Amino acid sequence: MSDSNRTDFTNPSTFILLGIPGLEAAHIWISIPFCAMYAIAVFGNFTILFIVKREPSLHGPMFYFLCMLAVSDLVLSTSTLPKLLSIFWFNSREISFSACLTQMYFVHSFSGMESGILVAMAFDRYVAICHPLRHSTILTNSVVAKIGLAVVLRSGILALPYPLLVRRWPYCRTNIISHFYCEHIAVVNLACADISINNYYGLFDLFSVIGVDVFFIAMSYTQILRAIFCLPTKDARLKTFGTCISHLCAISALYIPDLFSSLMLRFGHNVPLHVLILITGVYHMVPPVLHPIIYGVRTKQIRGRLLQLFAYKEI
Known part of the structure; x- marks a missing residue:
């Protein structure tokens, strides 16, 4: 590590992650809420998967999509949080170049996957409310599988240029990354090259994933609200809208922190670096914990089903 500050260094085999620069003395204390959130995310999402697998009545489109969301939450949180905790607890700051690129790919891929799954869930709500009699014939198991495959392929393909572009640049300044994971911009800023293409692709990916997904979700809910307002009674309208509350909360849990984080990273030039990194860390944990x-x-x-499980354990 003594050579990591040399100005004449060439392409590194490893990077050094600083964690949260400026708050090194508080790393142990900061690790406590992050560890708690990670434990909640792992326990909660595995519980969702366990319940859906064990309960045949839950073997339907909405719960299949929910399982996909749980898996993506688990992978996304596990891509960053264990390394963060190892930095805080064991001062394990090194990460190999290939592991860094893999981590970057997983973060971008599964972030996009979460957004795509929320679109699929919005489509499920649209069919269930606007075409209830045809729900089982439209969203068959094969259709759900094809939608899931399309979401995975889209996210996987759109995330692929991130590590490929990072890999092609020369790195001659330093191998120290001022972050707790291999965040795309934090890594390419170390390159001795014009990284404009990385910035342009990042914006393209943002608009082609989040922008398109938000558009389709908005279109689905426009049709859903129209169908709800056509219902004859207030109770029927409230009951039908109540079936969408969970999905709307899941959307808020993903997009609001994402929007706030993106705005802070792009326009918070006067915000201290450690605050921006903390915001990024919270953003990575909010959806897996809340979903x-x-x-x-x-x-x-x-x-x-949860109440039944706990009641069975008490007996």
């Missing part, structure tokens, strides 16, 4: 809580509390079938 199982939202669906566990708001979805009657999952809530009922």
